[in-house]
Amino acid sequence: QQTTRLNISMQPALYSMVPLHLATEQGWWRQMGIEPNFSSFPAGPPQIAAAAAGTWDVGITGSAPGVLGAARFNIRTIAISNDESATNVLMARRDQVEAIRANPASLRGQRVLITVNTTVDYVLQNCLRRWNIPRNDLQVVNLNQAQILSAFSTGEGRLAGLWAPNIYTAEERMNAVPLCSGSDADAIVPGNIIVREEFLNRNPDMVARYLAVILRGIAWMKANPDQTIQVMNRFYQAGGVTVTEAALRAEVARRPIFGLEEQLRLMSRANGPSQADRWYAGLGEFLQQVGTVPTAPPVTAYLTDAVLRRIADNPQLRAFALNQ
Amino acid sequence: MAKRNFLGPHGTVLGLGEFWLLTLAGFALFFGGWSLLAWSGWLPANLLPSPRAVWATLVRLWENPFAGHVYADHLLASLGRFLMGWAIAVAIGIPLGLLMGWYRLLDEIVTPLFDSIRFVAPLAWVPLAALWFGTGIGGPLLIIFVGSFAPCVISAYRGARLVEARLVEAAQTMGASGRQVIQHVLVPGAMPSIISGLRVSAGLGWQSLVGSELIVVGAGLGYLMVQGQGNLATDVVIAGMIGIGVVGFAIDVALRGVEAWFRKRWGQTA
Amino acid sequence: MWWLATSGLRLLNPLRLPAPAEVWVAFQQINGRGYAGATLIEHALHSLGLVARGFAVAIVTGVPLGLLMGWSRRAEALVNPIFLLLRPIPALAWIPLAIVWFGLGDTGKVFVIWLTAFVPSVINAFSGVRQVDTILIAAARTQGASTAQVLRHVVIPGAMPMIFTGLRLSLQASWTTLVAAELVGAFFGLGRVLNIAGQDIYPGMILVGMAAVAVCGAGTTWLLGLVERRVLNWRPAV
Amino acid sequence: MSEIVFRAVTKTFRLPRGGEFLAIDTTDLRIEEREFVAIVGPSGCGKTTLMRMAAGLEFPSTGTVEVGGKPVRGPGPERAVVFQQFALMPWKTVRENIGFGLMCKGTPKAEADAAIGRYVELMGLAGHEDSFPHQLSGGMQQRVAIARAYVMNPAALLMDEPFGALDAQTRIVMQEELVRLARRNPRTVIFITHAVDEAIYLADRVVVMGRKPGRIIETIDIKPLRAEGGWEAMPIEEVMDTPAFTHMRSRIWKLLKAREQAAADH
Amino acid sequence: MSEIVFRAVTKTFRLPRGGEFLAIDTTDLRIEEREFVAIVGPSGCGKTTLMRMAAGLEFPSTGTVEVGGKPVRGPGPERAVVFQQFALMPWKTVRENIGFGLMCKGTPKAEADAAIGRYVELMGLAGHEDSFPHQLSGGMQQRVAIARAYVMNPAALLMDEPFGALDAQTRIVMQEELVRLARRNPRTVIFITHAVDEAIYLADRVVVMGRKPGRIIETIDIKPLRAEGGWEAMPIEEVMDTPAFTHMRSRIWKLLKAREQAAADH
Ligand SMILES: Nc1ncnc2c1ncn2[C@@H]1O[C@H](COP(=O)(O)OP(=O)(O)OP(=O)(O)O)[C@@H](O)[C@H]1O
Ligand SMILES: Nc1ncnc2c1ncn2[C@@H]1O[C@H](COP(=O)(O)OP(=O)(O)OP(=O)(O)O)[C@@H](O)[C@H]1O
Ligand SMILES: [Mg+2]
């Protein structure tokens, strides 16, 4: 079969990216006539910035960069890669966690290590709201995830804001435990499957085939949890991340993924704003508030289920996406 | 008779034996101190692994892929990226500097711009580089370029300005045109300065590398280090630093060879 | 030209190179409402403090080491190889170690700045000593000067012009390292502004940050030039 | 036609810190075709400035400089200059240095090579064609600089203390060589020197300059003296022993010294 | 007691790229107390090396150098050196440069100031005490360098082409000043020069050196000539006109030239 080159952006060693790797291992790209060309980014912001330079056409990213990309560079979100709310976590040291739970006010004046203006910062905001602590009462230290791990391991900071797989490193090597996650604090953090709007308009079919490949991966992962662990292991290793099998199992357990039907349901605007609309609205508000974007873009402007519907309407694609 | 040296370093010539002895002693002191610190347990191993542990890590990385590639591949990826960015900086910077040395007007336009921009870190260009050139190869190149461009221009410029006016005049009195003056007088006259500028620029360009590898991921010593840090593997971080140090050193040594060759050929000893 | 290319003719996508107006907006935002936790002045003052400390430590450590290496070939042979090996390692590469060694306080940032500012101080003090005219040393010796007197009255003043060249480069290195240094969990600082603006992909603010760094760098260099002119008052004006 | 004529020339320099400096006050000087004129005078009296105006490297503030009847508009290969510190290009071999002007002129290679070869021979540089300047002694470098000037077959030769950087012994050898050369290929020559001996020995006419402001204070004809004494046939050290010579030297020295003593104490 | 005695001295330099170079072949020379000896010779014949051994800045490879009966072990203030390029410290004022040696010796300030003042006066530097060297003319810088040597009241004075960098006019003035000074304060002096005139005019004895390898080829007594001719009372340009002088000059020049001609062609 004839294949066409597709520029795909990703980040290494993240659960939400596993379908990409899986599809490569299984040879699904070729089946859909795609010759994938991956470019890999250490974080969301450079990934989004590179879109402006036309480095990639489609990809998977976090929700904060997704919204940022929507606000600045016409990036569309066509599906949700997973729900990472439970793996965006404020972590505390085991010997301190009970005291903090009992009296969150004791955090006042303490240092919190966090990557600011990201999903985990959103989680921090909602957790603080629950504890009734104004953000200004904390010393919020901005570090990237790797730096947070280094710093937290040497005794810096009372809390560390991490996302997977860094939370497992913290759990296993630093005796840290989750204190407050996105799901605890009603800060729902989805992951975004994205495309440049211009590319979507020109190649709707290509984008549909791309999404179908990912959805097939999701379906396969749901059906084969044990093999999924092995795939993840290989994928994470290649990305330079070494975590235990327990951590991999935790990833699978804590991060819901959504097949074609579930996606359609989440995104359905049949009865007013969809569930996904509400998730993204909260995040957009947060990003506006911290100044990342001047005004949050309306969710309807970038979140679309058109591609999902296109797959659902095409029997061949649909069967492929459902791994049938 | 007691022969004393009264002139400091100018009067001393170390024998080769003594030189190497001291050099080795220097290394021994450095690694000895490091080992001692690591061994004493004053700093835990995840903060400061011992030299032996780092060596073991290096050997492991050499044979087993980490972050997708074996060590040598990371190193080559970095080196290739560096060479390209640096080559562009040299190819644009040196002619620009020479022209600035010859044409006053260009000098007056470019110099102030330069004088302020040189304080801005190459790292600060990372987001703009991603924005303008993406990550394929253009983005990293821009950052290495930003790091190494200024010394190229400045050294060529200084070199051209410092070429003895007499030589320029001598050429003119023999009927040389502007182009001939640049080609036969300014370029070779500025060459020693250009080459020492190349050394500086290669050093700075190489240092910008880690910054550039913050945008493109896949392979490279900087990437290796970032991933190592993510695993709290200080040994991997130091292994990456050693690679950067050794390659940077090797680049400098190579350029010094070129420098010595020119000096010898033109008799500009010192 | 810049305005024409971005706003006037729209040759360049303003998303990629911001128009002057956008930079102005960013400037007003950081001056009024603040950005990344403080106003521009507060950020700049904080960075100035950091640079001043890193630079000062670099002078105090680097210049004497360079003088020593310049004066004694033995010290040179002892120190030089390690120096050459450590020199190419960029500030950014030290950050992971700086965090684990010094934590998130200012010490780590000063350390990172010191690392890069140190190098030119050493090299230039070193070659400054080597460039002192032998004949001056010989002349002082024939007038009965002791080694200490030769160092104090001949070698150090003779190396001073080169030392100042080194200090200028050190100062520049201090500023260019600032962004990296303030990756170590800064609360304020121009480096932080640049880091956060990069994270927010806010080109207007990035340019404001760059301009602020450039102004601070040029300003501190000017101050250094004043000191230099005082110290080197014996030199013919150039 | 290559006489050099300074007509009511003055030269004022603008100083870097503002203000002006009168380097040469109203000066008239005519150097005939094929005349060898030496200029002596204390440091800073404007000797170099005068020569540079003839070379076209500097322009008079008022007055005109003409060579061969035409005003000087810039440097050119018909007026060759020999600079004090040789000004050889260190990155070119002896052959390339000598041939540089010919190359600029576009002389065909074979022709240029022949001319270069002739001067290499003449100046005793054979065997050193491919050496770089730093591999030559000072005297040899100076011979390259002179060959480089002569090879252009210039109408006028302008020499600014060409032997200033040589030690006394080499200098004597070079002086005699210059005399030999000048006799074989007479040219219009301006020859600047600090050494009064040298001026008297070499020149047809000696121009003595004074300073503050720079100007010509006396012009002394040597030609008759030389013809009379038969100097041409004698080695320099013998010429210097003749009473005519020593007398002339005292005369010029007294001229210079009277002014210098005053200047040194200022 | 400050006679300078070279006894069977040789000096070999180790070359940076390996190999050795014999700079001075077996040399014996005795300079009496208060004798003024000039050394002339072609470039590279080892004049400077000889002087540096007397100064204690270099040591003979074989043989011994003694000053005042004691072997030289290093530089010292009792043997003052005047270097060719003046070697003033550019960062010290005239006063500080002259006073540097006294300071090193620990002379009390009042006493030092008095001595400095005396030499400032003597050398015609009054009014320039607080100038930096670059603000002085070459002649004035040279006078500072000489004052700096004299102020130490040294037993021996070693001068390496002290007037080499001066123009001819200033040079004459300085030569006469040196004669005046030397007459008032006689010292043991080694005076190196390229200028034969200068050597004959100033010295009691002229040592002529040759090269390859460096050695003394002749020693010529001038003292009787001077006494005879009554030179002491005459200005230099008149001395130079005397037949005794010119004859002596020719003699030395012929010595030098014969060797130099051979050397220049090698
Ligand atoms: N470009 C210039 N700007 C200002 N002053 C100048 C410039 N060139 C020369 N002068 C001054 O003009 C005067 C004459 O200079 P010139 O070089 O012609 O002297 P000279 O007779 O050649 O001296 P010397 O014998 O030292 O070479 C000097 O006082 C010098 O300082
Ligand atoms: N440190 C050294 N190492 C090697 N060779 C040297 C050294 N110093 C001097 N020489 C050589 O020794 C010889 C004599 O040198 P010296 O400086 O004494 O000559 P000179 O007579 O003073 O010459 P000039 O008149 O040019 O000053 C020269 O050939 C020189 O190259
Ligand atoms: Mg001149």
Ligand SMILES: [Mg+2]
């Ligand atoms: Mg000498």
